[in-house]
Amino acid sequence: MQESDKKTIIELNNVAKHFSDKAGNFTILEHVNIHIKEGEKVAIVGPSGSGKSTLLSLFAGLDVPTQGEIVVDGVLLSKLNEQELADYRNKTIGIIFQSFELISPFTVKENIETPLLLSGVRNDGKVRDLIGRVGLSERSNNIPKTLSGGEKQRVAIARALVNNPKVILADEPTGSLDRETGKKVLELLLEEIGEEKKTLIIITHDLSIAEKMDRVFEVKNKTLHEKH
Numbered sequence: 001m002q003e004s005d006k007k008t009i010i011e012l013n014n015v016a017k018h019f020s021d022k023a024g025n026f027t028i029l030e031h032v033n034i035h036i037k038e039g040e041k042v043a044i045v046g047p048s049g050s051g052k053s054t055l056l057s058l059f060a061g062l063d064v065p066t067q068g069e070i071v072v073d074g075v076l077l078s079k080l081n082e083q084e085l086a087d088y089r090n091k092t093i094g095i096i097f098q099s100f101e102l103i104s105p106f107t108v109k110e111n112i113e114t115p116l117l118l119s120g121v122r123n124d125g126k127v128r129d130l131i132g133r134v135g136l137s138e139r140s141n142n143i144p145k146t147l148s149g150g151e152k153q154r155v156a157i158a159r160a161l162v163n164n165p166k167v168i169l170a171d172e173p174t175g176s177l178d179r180e181t182g183k184k185v186l187e188l189l190l191e192e193i194g195e196e197k198k199t200l201i202i203i204t205h206d207l208s209i210a211e212k213m214d215r216v217f218e219v220k221n222k223t224l225h226e227k228h
């Protein structure tokens with residue numbers, strides 16, 4: 001298939017994000033335009049505080065833009081009601097947070113199967129298979145506080161994949177891991193996403209990771225620039 005035949009999966013048109021606090025109103029992002037095609041693997045880099053996580057929250061529908069529109073898989077996010085937005089977050093996208101955000105009283109298995117159960121699906125076989133693929137079969141009944149950082153990150157990856165989402169959003173998935181573990185976790189993530197049509201947006205400080213992606217964008221001067 002020709003590159004140009006591929007469908008646009010994520011589209012941001014002239015998006016801006018302002019925040020207000022006691023000191024007034026300030027702009028984090030403005031004039032953000034990006035079109036990502038289905039199956040593309042995209043890195044977002046930029047200094048700390050530049051707005052990368054804010055951008056990911058906008059993609060994820062966890063936050064709303066002050067201006068502009070966000071269309072994911074043909075759906076204008078601002079048109080969705082709360083329930084539709086919850087479904088979007090649960091089914092269309094899978095999010096891997098930098099700080100894992102695992103549910104602390106839940107076991108590895110329960111954390112991973114939660115998105116499935118929220119979609120009204122029970123599939124023990126699929127969950128078991130995924131736990132095996134991320135190498136956590138022996139840890140299936142552990143709770144997060146008994147896991148290492150790399151193990152927690154693998155739970156977060158499995159949880160993001162369990163509903164077979166079209167888009168994976170990952171916020172520095174290797175940021176809190178040592179280099180060697182980080183490399184293994186990234187390889188695992190790329191392997192799981194595979195050659196499939198899944199789209200990956202990964203925020204990273206690690207240029208060696210960014211170089212592995214199809215496209216690299218930098219958040220700079222409050223907007224997004226494609227790097228060549």
Ligand SMILES: Nc1ncnc2c1ncn2[C@@H]1O[C@H](COP(=O)(O)OP(=O)(O)OP(=O)(O)O)[C@@H](O)[C@H]1O
Pocket residue numbers: 019020021028046047048049050051052053054055
């Ligand atoms: N809810 C909020 N209210 C006010 N300001 C916010 C809010 N969320 C983020 N900010 C501010 O927006 C800016 C961008 O934050 P963001 O977390 O997106 O940066 P980042 O690029 O992800 O940084 P890092 O690399 O350190 O994770 C920061 O100055 C932050 O303080």
Ligand SMILES: [Mg+2]
Pocket residue numbers: 052053054171
């Ligand atoms: Mg961040």
